Amino acid sequence: MAEGDAIADVMAWVTEAGLAGSSEADLLRGFCERASAAGLPLVRAVVIIDTLHPVHEGRVFRWRRDPSDERAMVEYGRTGEEGGPSADKWRQSPFYHLMQTDQSLLRRNLAKGDPADFLAIADLQAQGQTDYLAVVHRFGADGVIGEMDCVYSSWTTDAPNGFRDDQVDALTQALPALLLAVKCASLGRIAETLVETYLGRDAGRSVLGGRIARGVAERIEAVLWYSDLRSYTRISDTIPPEQIIPFLNDYGEAIISAIHEAGGDVLKLVGDGTLAIFKADDPAAAGRCALRAETLARSNIAAINLRRADEGLPVTAAYLGLHVGEVFYGNIGSRDRLDFTVVGPAVNEVSRIADLCRSTERDTLVSAAFREALHDLDRANLVSVGRYALRGVSRSQDLYTIEREG
Numbered sequence: 001m002a003e004g005d006a007i008a009d010v011m012a013w014v015t016e017a018g019l020a021g022s023s024e025a026d027l028l029r030g031f032c033e034r035a036s037a038a039g040l041p042l043v044r045a046v047v048i049i050d051t052l053h054p055v056h057e058g059r060v061f062r063w064r065r066d067p068s069d070e071r072a073m074v075e076y077g078r079t080g081e082e083g084g085p086s087a088d089k090w091r092q093s094p095f096y097h098l099m100q101t102d103q104s105l106l107r108r109n110l111a112k113g114d115p116a117d118f119l120a121i122a123d124l125q126a127q128g129q130t131d132y133l134a135v136v137h138r139f140g141a142d143g144v145i146g147e148m149d150c151v152y153s154s155w156t157t158d159a160p161n162g163f164r165d166d167q168v169d170a171l172t173q174a175l176p177a178l179l180l181a182v183k184c185a186s187l188g189r190i191a192e193t194l195v196e197t198y199l200g201r202d203a204g205r206s207v208l209g210g211r212i213a214r215g216v217a218e219r220i221e222a223v224l225w226y227s228d229l230r231s232y233t234r235i236s237d238t239i240p241p242e243q244i245i246p247f248l249n250d251y252g253e254a255i256i257s258a259i260h261e262a263g264g265d266v267l268k269l270v271g272d273g274t275l276a277i278f279k280a281d282d283p284a285a286a287g288r289c290a291l292r293a294e295t296l297a298r299s300n301i302a303a304i305n306l307r308r309a310d311e312g313l314p315v316t317a318a319y320l321g322l323h324v325g326e327v328f329y330g331n332i333g334s335r336d337r338l339d340f341t342v343v344g345p346a347v348n349e350v351s352r353i354a355d356l357c358r359s360t361e362r363d364t365l366v367s368a369a370f371r372e373a374l375h376d377l378d379r380a381n382l383v384s385v386g387r388y389a390l391r392g393v394s395r396s397q398d399l400y401t402i403e404r405e406g
Contacts, residue, residue, distance in 0.1 A: 006038035006039065006170075007038075007170050007173055007174050009034070009038070010031060010034045010035055010038060010174050010177075011174050011177040013030060013031075013034055014027060014030070014031055014174075014177045014178050014181050015177055015181065017030055017181065018180070018181025018182075018184055018185065021185070021188070022181070022185065023185060024047065024049070024059070024061045024073070024182045024185045024186060025061050025072040025073050027178060027181050027182055027185065028045060028047050028061045028062075028063050028072075028178070028182070029063050029072070031045075031174075031178045032045050032063045032065075035171070035174065036065065039167075040163075040167055040170065040171060041157045041158070041159040041163070041167070042063075042065060042155060042156070042157060043064070043065045043066075043129060043156050043157050043158050044062070044063065044064050044065065044124075044129075044155075044156050045062070045063045045153065045154070045155050045156075046060060046061070046062050046063075046152075046153060046154045047060075047061045047151065047152070047153045047178075047179070047182055048060050048061075048095070048151070048152040048153070049061075049148060049151050049152070049182060049183065049186050050146070050147040050148040050149070051146075051147075051148060051186060051189065051190055051193070052145060052146045052147075052148070052190045052193065052194060053075075053190075053193055054197060056075040056076065056077065057076055057077060057147060058075070058076055058147070058148075059073055059074070059075050059076070059186075060073065060074050060075075060076060061073050061182075062074075092118065092119055092120075093118065093120060094106050094118050094120065094121065094132075094134040094154070095134060095136060095152045095154075097118070098134060098136045099136065103136075104135065104136050104137070104138070105133070105134070105135050105136075105172070106133070106134040107131070107132065107133050107134075107168070108121050108131070108132045109130070109131045109162040109163070110125050110129065110130050110131060110132065110162065111130035111131060111159075111160065111161050111162040112161070112162060124156055128158050129156045129157065129158055130157060130158050130159060130160065130161070130162045131156060131157045131159070131162030131163045132154065132155075132156050133154065133155045133156070133163065133168065133171070134152070134153070134154045135152070135153050135154070135155075135172065135175060136150050136151075136152055137150055137151045137153075137175065137176065137179050138150040139183075143183075145187070145190065148186070148190075151179040151182060151183060153175065153179065155171060191208065192204070192208060195207050195208055199267075199340050200265045200266050200267050200340075201260070201265050201266075202265040202279070203265065203267060203340040203341070206340065207340055213331060214331050214333065214334075214335060214338060215330075215331065215332075216330050216331055217328040217329060217330025217331065217332070217343075218328070218329045218330055219326060219327075219328055219329075220279060220326070220327060220328075220329050221283060221324070221325070221326050221327075222277040222278060222279050222286065222324070222325075222327055222329070222342070223277065223278040223279075223280075223283065223286040223287050223289070223290045223322065223323070223324045223370065223373070224275075224276075224277055224322070224323045224324065224325065224327070224342070224346055224347060224350040225259065225264065225274070225275070225276040225277070225278070225290055225293070225320065225321075225322060225350070226273065226274070226275055226276075226320070226321045226323075226350040226351045226353070226354045227255060227273065227274045227297075227318045227319060227320040227321070227354060228271075228272045228273040228274070228318070228319055228354060229251055229272040229316045229317070229318055229319070230316050230317045230318065230319055230363075231316055232271070232272040232316065235247065235314050235316060238314075239314055243313070243314075247313075247314065248271075248272060250304050250308065251272070251301065251304065251316060251318070252269065252274070253300075253304075254297060254300035254301045254303075254304050255274050255297045255300070255301075255318060256274065257296075257300065258293045258294075258296035258297035258299075258300055259274075259276045259293045259297070261293070261296055262278075262289045262290070262292040262293035262296060263278060263280075263289045263293075264276045264277060264278045264289060264290065264293055265277055265278075265279070267340075267341050267342060268339075268341055273351075275341075275342075275347070275351075276293075277327075277329075277342060278290045278293075283324055283373040284373055284374055284375045284378070286324070286373075287322075287324065287370060287373050287374045287378065288374070288375070288378050290322055290370075291322075291374075291378060291402075294320060294322070294364060294402070297318060297320075298318075298363075301316075301317060301318060305317075317363060318363065319354050319355075319357035319358065319363060319364075320354060320357070320363065320364045320365070321350045321351065321352075321353030321354030321355075321356075321357070321364075321365050321366070321367075322350070322353070322364070322365075322366040322367070322370045323346055323349055323350035323353055323366070323367040323369060323370050324346070324367070324369050324370045324373045325344065325345070325346025325349070325369060326344060326346065327342040327343065327344040327346050327347055328342065328343050328344055329341075329342045345393075348392060348393065349367070349390060349393055349397075350367075352390035352391050352392065352393060353365050353366070353367055353390065353397075353399065355391065356388055356390070356399065360385055360386075360388075360399075360401075362385060362401045363401075364401055364402050365385065365399045365400070365401055366382065366399065366400050366401070366402075367397055367398075367399065367400075368397060368398040368399070368400070370400075371400050381402050381403045381404075381405075382400040382401070382402060382403070383400060383401060383402075383403045384398060384399070384400055385399050385400060385401050386398070386399065387399070
C-alpha cells in the first residue's frame, strides 16, 4: 500500500463511488477490500458519523476481513444523555480522548508494547489484534451541521508487528477521500430524513425529486384524515408546562405510526391536530387503509392510556373525521416560504366533520362520500348518525360512525 499508484487507485475508486451515490457501508467495504488487495493488512475498520435524526444521534459503519454476524451499520442514541449507555460508552472511547485533547490521531502498536489503555483496545488485543489506529477528521465551521462536525474512524491489523509506518502513512493519505464520500452520502441521507420528518414521507420524496416550484400542484382524489385530541385545551391548561410536549408526543406517535403503518401520509401537525391523506388508484382501497389506520390508532391510544394512567399522567382519546374528495396537492405559499400540502373544499370539510365528533358524542365520523367509496364489506360497520350542517360549508351532509363490536 506504500506505492503511490496503489493509493491513487483506491482514492480514485472512492471518488467515483461517492459521485455515483454509493452508501456509506458500500464505500467502506469497497475501500477496505481495495486497500487490502493493495497490501494494507486490515482486519477491521469502523467509521462513525453523527447525523440529524429525531431519535438517533449518528451511525456506525463496520467492515470485517473475516465473515461476521455483525451488522454493517448500526445507529446509536444520544451521547449527551447523562448516564445513558451510549454516553457512557462514548466517554470511555479513544475518540472521546482525541476530542478532549484536541488531537487527530491515536495509535497503539500492541505488538511493540504500547498499552491497551482503553477498554475497546483491550478487547481488540484479546481478539488477536496487534495494532490500532483511531483518526478524527474535523470539519471547518461552514461544514458543521448540527452535531455532525467530524468523522471518526478506527483501523486494526493482526500482522505480527502491526502496521508498518509507511502503511500508516498510506492509510492516512487515502482516508480523506473515503471520509469526504461518506460525508456526502450522510448529507444526502440527512436531507431525506429532514424533508420526510417535517413534510411527510410522500411530500418529502416529491420535494427531493425536484417538485419545488411555487404554485405547482397536482389535482388528486384522496381519502382525507383529520384528527385531534379530546379535551386537549383543558388538559394543557391544567398540567405542568413541561408535560405538554411529552403528552403530545405520546399521542402523536400513536396516531402517526398507525397512519404510516396503514399506508397513509401525514401532511401537517397543528397543535394536537393531524392532517393526513391516503392515496390509491382505487378509492375503495384508500378507504380501507384509512379504516385500518383508525383501528390501529385506537389500539395504540389504549395502550398508551394504560401506561400513562399507571404513571399518574392525564389520558385522552382522539376525535377523527374521514372524507374523500378532490384536492390540490403541491407547493403553496410565498417565494420565501412554501408548504407542500393539500388544499381544497374537501380539506375544510374533513376538519369540520372531525369538529362535530364533540357535539354528536362520537369518536369517529365519516362522510357519505367516504362511505360510498368503500366496498360493501367495509361499509358493514358504518351506521348513520343523521344529517348535519358543517360550519362554513353550504350544504349539510349525511354522516356515519363506526359501530364497534361488543
